[in-house]
Amino acid sequence: MSLDNKKVKEIAYLARLNLEDSDIEQTTTELNNILSLMDKLGEIDTGDAEPMAHPLEMSQRLREDKVSEEDMSKEFQAIAPKTGKGHFLVPTVIE
Amino acid sequence: MHNLTVAEQIKGLKNKDFSSSELTQHYLNRINDSKLNAFISITEDQALSQAKEADKKIANDESSILTGIPYAHKDIFCTQGIKTSAGSKMLDSFISPYDATVTRKLNDENMVMLGKTNMDEFAMGSSNENSYFGPVKNPWDISKVPGGSSGGSAAAVAARISPFATGTDTGGSIRQPASLCGITGIKPTYGRISRYGMIAYASSLDQAGPMTRTAEDAAIVLNAMAGFDTNDSTSVNKSVPDYTQYLKNAVNDLKIGLPKEYFSEGLDPGVEKVVMQSIKEYESMGAKIQEVSLPNSVHAIPAYYIVAPCECSSNLSRFDGVRYGYRCEHPKDLNDLYLRSRSEGFGNEVKRRIMIGAYALSAGYYDAYYLKAQKVRQLISEDFKKVFKKVDVIMGPVSPSAAFDLGSVKDPVSMYLADIYTLSVNLAGLPGMSIPAGFSGNLPVGLQLIGNHWSEQLLLNAAHQFQMRTDWHNYSPADR
Numbered sequence: 001m002s003l004d005n006k007k008v009k010e011i012a013y014l015a016r017l018n019l020e021d022s023d024i025e026q027t028t029t030e031l032n033n034i035l036s037l038m039d040k041l042g043e044i045d046t047g048d049a050e051p052m053a054h055p056l057e058m059s060q061r062l063r064e065d066k067v068s069e070e071d072m073s074k075e076f077q078a079i080a081p082k083t084g085k086g087h088f089l090v091p092t093v094i095e
Numbered sequence: 096m097h098n099l100t101v102a103e104q105i106k107g108l109k110n111k112d113f114s115s116s117e118l119t120q121h122y123l124n125r126i127n128d129s130k131l132n133a134f135i136s137i138t139e140d141q142a143l144s145q146a147k148e149a150d151k152k153i154a155n156d157e158s159s160i161l162t163g164i165p166y167a168h169k170d171i172f173c174t175q176g177i178k179t180s181a182g183s184k185m186l187d188s189f190i191s192p193y194d195a196t197v198t199r200k201l202n203d204e205n206m207v208m209l210g211k212t213n214m215d216e217f218a219m220g221s222s223n224e225n226s227y228f229g230p231v232k233n234p235w236d237i238s239k240v241p242g243g244s245s246g247g248s249a250a251a252v253a254a255r256i257s258p259f260a261t262g263t264d265t266g267g268s269i270r271q272p273a274s275l276c277g278i279t280g281i282k283p284t285y286g287r288i289s290r291y292g293m294i295a296y297a298s299s300l301d302q303a304g305p306m307t308r309t310a311e312d313a314a315i316v317l318n319a320m321a322g323f324d325t326n327d328s329t330s331v332n333k334s335v336p337d338y339t340q341y342l343k344n345a346v347n348d349l350k351i352g353l354p355k356e357y358f359s360e361g362l363d364p365g366v367e368k369v370v371m372q373s374i375k376e377y378e379s380m381g382a383k384i385q386e387v388s389l390p391n392s393v394h395a396i397p398a399y400y401i402v403a404p405c406e407c408s409s410n411l412s413r414f415d416g417v418r419y420g421y422r423c424e425h426p427k428d429l430n431d432l433y434l435r436s437r438s439e440g441f442g443n444e445v446k447r448r449i450m451i452g453a454y455a456l457s458a459g460y461y462d463a464y465y466l467k468a469q470k471v472r473q474l475i476s477e478d479f480k481k482v483f484k485k486v487d488v489i490m491g492p493v494s495p496s497a498a499f500d501l502g503s504v505k506d507p508v509s510m511y512l513a514d515i516y517t518l519s520v521n522l523a524g525l526p527g528m529s530i531p532a533g534f535s536g537n538l539p540v541g542l543q544l545i546g547n548h549w550s551e552q553l554l555l556n557a558a559h560q561f562q563m564r565t566d567w568h569n570y571s572p573a574d575r
Contacts, residue, residue: 008450015408015453016415016430017446018438027450033508034400034451041397041467044474051469052476054299054329055285055524056548061328075192081422088417091426 002032096121097255098571101164101312104258108153108163115153115163119146119207122165125256126209131232133247133256135170136178137210145207152205161204161319167257169248170211171218172198172303173292181294182214182226182244185414185421185440195292196324197261197303204319209257213247216442217411218268218296220244221510222499225444230501233276234572235538239498242272248306249276253539254572259307259316263293265300266399267493267517270529273306274493274541277531279558279568280306281313284548285524286331289324297406298329300399300521309568310530310558314338317551333549341552342559347381349557352486354389357516363496365535370492373532373542376564377490377557387482387489391474395518398475400511401455401468402522407445408452414440447507476523479547488557489545492516493529497538516543526551530558531567539570 003011008028012019019027073086082089096118099107107113119142126137142165149163173179173191175198180186194202201208215225223231223246231246233239234254241250245262249272252260262269264282273280281304288303295301305316318339323332353374358367378384416422416436423439426432441449455464482489495513504510520527525548529541542561546554562568 003454011450011454011457013434014457015446015449016412016433016437017441017449018434027447030447030507031450031454033506034447034511035454037508037511038397038401038451038455038464041394041401041471042463044391044394044467044471046467046470046474049470049473049477051466052473052522053469055476055522056329056331058286058329058331063325072192076418079188079190079192079419081416081419090417091428091432093429 003028003035097125100309101258101307101315102309104164105160115146115149115207116143118163119143119165119209122209122257129254129256131234131237131250131254132229133213133231133251133254134167134210135180135182135213135228135247138177138208141177142207142209145205149205149207159204160315161206163205163207165207165209165258166201167209167212167248167251167260168198169245169261169263170214171263171294172261173294174198174208174211177211179211179294180227181218182216182228183441183445184227187227187421189420193292196289196326197320198292200319200322212245212251212260215244215246216445217294217407218244218263218265219407219444219448221267221271221514222504223247224501225442227442232501233498235277236498238500239538240275240501242275242494242498244268245306246272249273249278249280252276252278252306252308259305259312261303262306263301263303264521265296266403266521267514269304269306270493270517270527270541270543271514273529275498275539277539277567277570278306278308279310279313279528279530280304281317281528281551281554282520282526283317283321283551284526286329287551288320289322289327289330291324291326295410297403298410299406300403302521310555310562311339311342314342314555336552338552338555341556344556346377346557346560349377349382349488350486351377351382351384352387352482352489353384354387354392354489354491356389356392357491361495362492363535366492366494366496366540369533369535369540370542373561374490376561380560380564385486387486389478389482389519391471391478392519394471395475395522396511396515398468398471399514399518399522400451401464402472404448404452405456405465406452408449408456411445411449416440444507472522475519479523479525483547487553491543493541493543497535497540520545524548526554528554528558530561531570533567
C-alpha cells in the first residue's frame with residue numbers, strides 16, 4: 001500500500017499536524033519506506049492466533065468508586081498556557 | 096569516590112568515610128565539568144538540600160539502604176516542581192505538579208536526585224539524536240552516539256558522573272544504550288515497576304528499570320523501584336523478592352539458549368566474537384548451552400513499529416496546547432491552535448510515528464496493520480513460551496553493532512532495523528538485561544540476557560556471577 005502526497009496530507013490532518021508544502025514530498029517518501037517494511041506483516045501466516053493487546057494475561061482491575069485524588073485544579077491550572085475563572089482558555093469557538 | 100559502585104558508596108556512607116553532601120557535591124562538580132550533554136536539568140540546589148537531609152537521617156540512624164546515594168533521573172519521570180521535558184520542545188516549559196511513583200519511591204529512601212537526563216524525544220529513538228536538547232555524546236568516543244532512548248542516563252553512569260540512573264525501555268531503550276556505553280541495565284517484566292507519572296510512549300510496552308555499573312547495584316536499586324501501585328492499572332500485585340539475596344547462587348545448572356536467529360547475517364563480527372566469548376565464560380562456570388529457535392523474531396520489527404506508533408498516536412493526542420505544554424503564538428482559531436502547537440512542539444521522528452499510528456488505526460487499514468501486528472505479537476510471545484520450557488535464560492547480542500557515528504544514520508528505516516534483538520522482549524513483556532561483555536575495537540559491547548516473566552532475580556544472579564569472573568564492568572572511559 002503506497003501513499004501519495006494527498007493521502008499524507010490527510011493523515012497529517014487526522015493527527016492534527018501541519019505539513020508545509022515544502023516538506024510533503026520527503027514525508028511521503030519516508031512514510032512509504034516505513035510502510036514497505038510494515039507491509040511484510042501481510043506475508044506472515046498468523047493462522048488462528050489471538051490478537052495480543054497486552055503482554056500479561058490479566059484483566060482490568062476495578063476499584064471502589066470513591067474519591068482518591070484531592071482537588072489540585074489550582075496546581076494544574078498554574079502550568080496551563082492560558083486560564084481564566086477556573087477554566088482553560090482557547091480561542092473563541094462560538095461567536 | 097566516583098569509581099565506587101552504589102554498593103560501595105552505601106558502605107562508605109555507613110562507615111562515615113564521606114557524607115552524602117560530600118558525595119553529592121563531588122558528582123555535581125563532575126557533571127558541571129562534563130561535556131557529554133547527558134543532562135537536560137541539573138538540580139543542584141535541591142540535590143544539596145536532599146543530601147543534607149540524608150546526612151541528618153544517617154546521623155540519627157533513621158536511614159534506609161539507599162539514603163544519601165545520588166542518582167540521575169531520566170527526564171521522562173515526573174518530578175514535582177521540576178521541569179519534566181521528555182526531551183521535547185512540547186514539554187520544555189512543563190513543571191510537573193506531581194511526582195511519578197518511581198520518583199516518590201526514591202524520595203522515600205531519601206536519595207539525592209542530581210538532575211534529569213537527556214533522552215530521545217518521548218523515548219522515540221535509538222541514538223539520542225532525536226532530543227530537542229541536542230544529542231548526548233558517548234563517553235567512550237565523543238564522535239559516537241550513546242544509544243537511546245535512555246542515552247543521557249547511560250552516558251552519565253558510564254562517565255562516572257552519576258552512581259546510577261533510571262531508564263525506561265519500550266523497545267530496547269535501557270538495554271541498547273547500556274550496551275553501547277558499557278554499563279549494566281535491566282528492563283524488568285512488564286508490570287513490575289509502576290508507570291504512574293512516567294510520560295507514556297507505548298503503554299503496553301513501556302517499562303522502567305535501573306541503569307547501573309554492576310548487577311549487584313541493579314539488584315539494590317530494583318528493590319527500591321519495584322512494587323505494586325494502585326495508580327497504574329497495569330501494575331501487577333505480586334510480592335517483590337529481595338533481589339540481592341539471589342546474587343550469590345551458583346549458575347552451574349543454568350540452561351542457556353542461544354537463538355539461532357540472533358546470530359544471523361547483519362551481526363557485526365566484533366560483536367559476535369564478544370558475545371560468543373561470554374557464552375564460553377558461562378560454559379566454564381558449568382552452564383549448559385543449547386541452540387534454540389525464535390522463528391518469529393524476524394517479524395518483531397514490523398510488529399513493533401505498528402503497535403508502538405499506534406499507541407503513541409493515541410497517547411500523544413493529549414498534547415493539544417490547551418492544558419499544559421507548548422502553545423503556538425496567536426492561534427487564530429481552535430483548530431489552528433491544535434495544528435500549530437503540535438507541529439511546532441513535536442520533532443520529526445515523533446511526528447512520523449504519530450502519522451504511522453494514525454494511518455494504521457484509520458478506517459480500512461486497522462485489520463491489515465494493527466490487528467495483524469497484534470497477532471504476530473502473539474506468535475512472538477508463543478515462541479518464547481516454547482523456548483522457556485527448555486532453557487532458563489536466553490542469551491545473545493543487544494545490538495547488531497557497537498556505537499555508531501553521530502549523524503551517520505539518516506534514514507529512519509535503517510535506525511529501526513538495528514532494534515532487531517531488543518523489540519521482541521517488550522512485545523512479550525519479558526525481563527531483559529544488558530551487561531558489559533567486552534570490546535569491539537575501543538567500544539564496549541553488551542551481552543543480552545532474556546528471562547521468563549518474573550525471573551529478574553535469575554537474570555541478576557547470572558549477571559552477577561559473570562561479573563564475579565570478568566572485569567568488563569570495571570572498565571571506565573577514563574582508562575582508555
